[in-house]
Amino acid sequence: DAGVTQSPTHLIKTRGQQVTLRCSPKSGHDTVSWYQQALGQGPQFIFQYYEEEERQRGNFPDRFSGHQFPNYSSELNVNALLLGDSALYLCASSFLQGTSYNEQFFGPGTRLTVL
Amino acid sequence: DQQVKQNSPSLSVQEGRISILNCDYTNSMFDYFLWYKKYPAEGPTFLISISSIKDKNEDGRFTVFLNKSAKHLSLHIVPSQPGDSAVYFCAASVWTGTASKLTFGTGTRLQVTL
Numbered sequence: 001d002a003g004v005t006q007s008p009t010h011l012i013k014t015r016g017q018q019v020t021l022r023c024s025p026k027s028g029h030d031t032v033s034w035y036q037q038a039l040g041q042g043p044q045f046i047f048q049y050y051e052e053e054e055r056q057r058g059n060f061p062d063r064f065s066g067h068q069f070p071n072y073s074s075e076l077n078v079n080a081l082l083l084g085d086s087a088l089y090l091c092a093s094s095f096l097q098g099t100s101y102n103e104q105f106f107g108p109g110t111r112l113t114v115l
Numbered sequence: 116d117q118q119v120k121q122n123s124p125s126l127s128v129q130e131g132r133i134s135i136l137n138c139d140y141t142n143s144m145f146d147y148f149l150w151y152k153k154y155p156a157e158g159p160t161f162l163i164s165i166s167s168i169k170d171k172n173e174d175g176r177f178t179v180f181l182n183k184s185a186k187h188l189s190l191h192i193v194p195s196q197p198g199d200s201a202v203y204f205c206a207a208s209v210w211t212g213t214a215s216k217l218t219f220g221t222g223t224r225l226q227v228t229l
Contacts, residue, residue, distance in 0.1 A: 004158070031214075033214075033217070035217075035219075040221070041221055041222075042119075042121075042204050042206075042219030042220050042221045042222055043159065043204070043217075043219045044219070045216055045217060045218065048214045048215075048216070050214065055213040055214040056211050056213055056214035056216055058216070090158055090159070092158075092217075094215070100146060100147065100208075100210055100215065101146065101147035101149075101164070101208040101210075101215050102215055103161060103164075104161075104217065105161070106151075106158030106159045106160070107158050108156065108157055108158045109158055
């Protein structure tokens with residue numbers, strides 16, 4: 001079992017550009033959540049995808065968008081990059097059961113640097 | 116609005132002693148609380164959790180205590196080992212009606228010295 005995988009590992013972009021980050025969930029998982037971790041901070045929830053739909057969104061602007069594919073993998077897109085978007089982007093997968101907490105497994109993250 | 120707070124950015128403990136990491140929260144709707152451990156260049160790894168209806172959960176060397184009236188939880192590691200040196204994040208979960216959403220604290224860096 002490969003666990004949660006993310007690509008690329010590192011990425012350098014300039015202000016105003018667009019970026020796409022990718023995530024493959026752990027085998028058997030159907031839900032993908034994305035988090036942004038700025039330096040010295042804890043991960044902040046961006047959004048969660050289930051059944052190819054955005055189910056919940058955190059306090060992030062519309063420049064942040066996502067997609068989930070039929071095989072449950074997911075992409076995070078960020079448009080019009082700002083210097084403040086520099087962070088570690090984490091993907092977490094889980095299996096949706098009931099209406100309570102479902103354990104989330106995290107990938108290693110993608111380090112995005114915006115110059 | 117920081118709903119989950121870890122007020123100690125760092126903690127140093129001698130090997131074999133107890134490590135106590137603290138976390139405070141403000142949202143009474145949180146129904147699960149979790150601790151994650153993070154090494155550099157890796158994603159957070161789940162350590163232990165506790166439901167809001169319990170006050171203690173134990174797993175080997177790790178015990179989490181929840182005090183709902185004080186909106187406070189703590190992680191005890193006994194005995195501490197050098198391999199425990201990492202950043203520990205407290206997180207809280209709430210079911211929003213459509214999804215389970217995690218809110219993290221800012222982390223406490225634990226260093227276990229020989």
